[in-house]
Amino acid sequence: MAIEDNPVKTTAPAKGFRHAPVPRWLLGLGPLVLIALLMGLFTLLNGPGLSKLSEGVPPKEEVAVEEIRLLPGEIVITARNEGPDPVSIAQVNVSDYYATFTQSRETMAPLESSTLNVSYNWVDGDPYEIALVTSNGGKIMTAIDAAAPSPERGTSFFGLMALLGIYVGVIPVALGMLWMPFIRRSSDSWVRVLLGVTVGLLGFLAFDATLEGMELVAENGAFGGTLVVFLGALLAYLVLEGTDAWMRRHQDLSDLGQPAALPPRRLALLIAIGIGLHNMGEGLAIGSAYAVGSLALGATLIVGFAIHNTTEGLAIVTPLSKEPPHLARLAVLGLIAGAPAIAGALVGATVYQPALSAFLLGVGAGAVAQVAIKLLPMMKDRTGKIFTPLTSAGIILGLGVMFATGLLVQA
Structure with a gap:
């Protein structure tokens, strides 16, 4: 006799009263409100039980x-x-x-x-x-060290600061861009060498700006001290990387998820922006030094800055070796890279603050470092190698040129 299987019948649980779900934003805000209340209560009660820790301890004066x-x-x-x-x-x-x-x-x-x-x-x-x-x-x-009257901050003073920014920013970059015809007639091998030189130039600028920013706040721990330099560098790097990723997504510049080399025009623009941020920090330091009378602005120093910053123009035009030479575009790129030195000199001469100067130098360092990394795919040879004897020699040459010209602007 077959035994018939009787399936077990389950009854759905009785539906009780259900609370409305708590909004997600409230779940995230709740702990923050409790932390704020706890900190406020702790402050009002002046740290219950901790008052004896400061007894007999002299205040810390920095x-x-x-x-x-x-x-x-x-x-x-x-x-x-x-x-x-x-x-x-x-x-x-x-x-x-x-x-x-x-x-x-x-x-x-x-x-x-x-x-x-x-x-x-x-x-x-x-x-x-x-x-x-x-x-x-x-x-x-x-x-x-040697007393000298501080300059009057009037119309002539600000005019001098603007002229200083033109001398050390706009003119040198424009002169460096005159290498454009030479680059356009160079072979692919020579272009890769010049790209290596550009990477060396930008790498030196990144290290130089970082060290200069750290020196500014070496004895000033307010607002984080030397940390503001690295904060500025990281902020600039992440902003430029995020902007590049956004542009890639909207312009379909990637192939099956693999990042492609940046278009030459956009890469030149990024280089100009990075150099402009660096020159703003440089102008800020120069303007503040002149405002307190600690910088002798002689003709030798101006010539030194001009030689040192001329190489920045070369860095901008090198990625454009195969692009049509539009003068208007080159002029805009030159102003983006050089004009911030004018703004930096004006700000540095009026509202100088070491932490702000260090932060802006860090921003410039992060920007040029990001651009230097973006240049690497353009240095590949036919076998796909980036670091070859030619490109490595170019990087070393770029570092050496910047170091040698940097010796001319020791103020």
């Missing part, structure tokens, strides 16, 4: 002197509090003389700055040692 301006009968000092505790400047000692002074802030909170107007009849050409004495007896030391 002050950086960011700028010194010399006016007739007066020394104007800009100082910034880099430490975690408030700082008050009680006395100013100039070469063993306690001078009278006024200040914009009696007490500097963390990261705040104060401008001190010190009454002192300084002598042109003399050196001075300055000590800012805090209310707790600490001393912040700085020095003036």
Whole structure:
């Protein structure tokens, strides 16, 4: 007798009351609100149980002197509090003389700055040692190697800064672009060598800008110190990479997901942008140095900058070796690369801040490094190799030229 299989009948669970799903944005915002509430409560209660940790511990006073301006009968000092505790400047000692002074802030909170107007009849050409004495007896030391009057910031001053930007930015880049006819008549092998030279030039600019930015904030820990240089470099690199990926997706420049070499026009534009960002940081440093009287702008220095930056024009036109020579396009590329030096000089002469200068130099370093990497696919020979004896020699030549010309602009 066959036993008939009776399937087990299951009954659906009774439908109860269901809560509406919590919005996803609220799930993400909730922990942030709780963290903010906890931090606010911790601050209001002044760290319950931790008050004894600071008993008998002297405050940490870290002050950086960011700028010194010399006016007739007066020394104007800009100082910034880099430490975690408030700082008050009680006395100013100039070469063993306690001078009278006024200040914009009696007490500097963390990261705040104060401008001190010190009454002192300084002598042109003399050196001075300055000590800012805090209310707790600490001393912040700085020095003036050779006193010189700071330039007046008027119309003629800003005109001089604009002219300086043209001298060190626009004119050298334009001169370097005059190599365009030579590049157009060069063979493929020579073009690969010149591309290697361009990679060497850009690589040197990246390292040079990074080191210069780190030097600016070596003794200034406000706003992260040397970290702002790497933050600027990483930011510029990621922005340019993201922009390039977006343009590739919208213009279908990839083949089955494999990245292709950039079109020469776009690559030249990226090079001009990267060099322009670098020149803005360079102009910022030059303008700020001149504003505080620490840079002698002689004819030799201008010639040095011109020779050093002329190679930047070569870097822009090299990818265009097989493109029609449109003068309007070349002029626009030259302005993109050179004109930011004018803006940098004007900003540096008026609102100089070491962290800002270092950040912009880092931005320039990241930009030119990104462009140098994008140049590598264009250096491939017929076998698909990038680094050949010719291209390697070109890179070494580019590094050597930039190093040699850089010796001319040691200010």
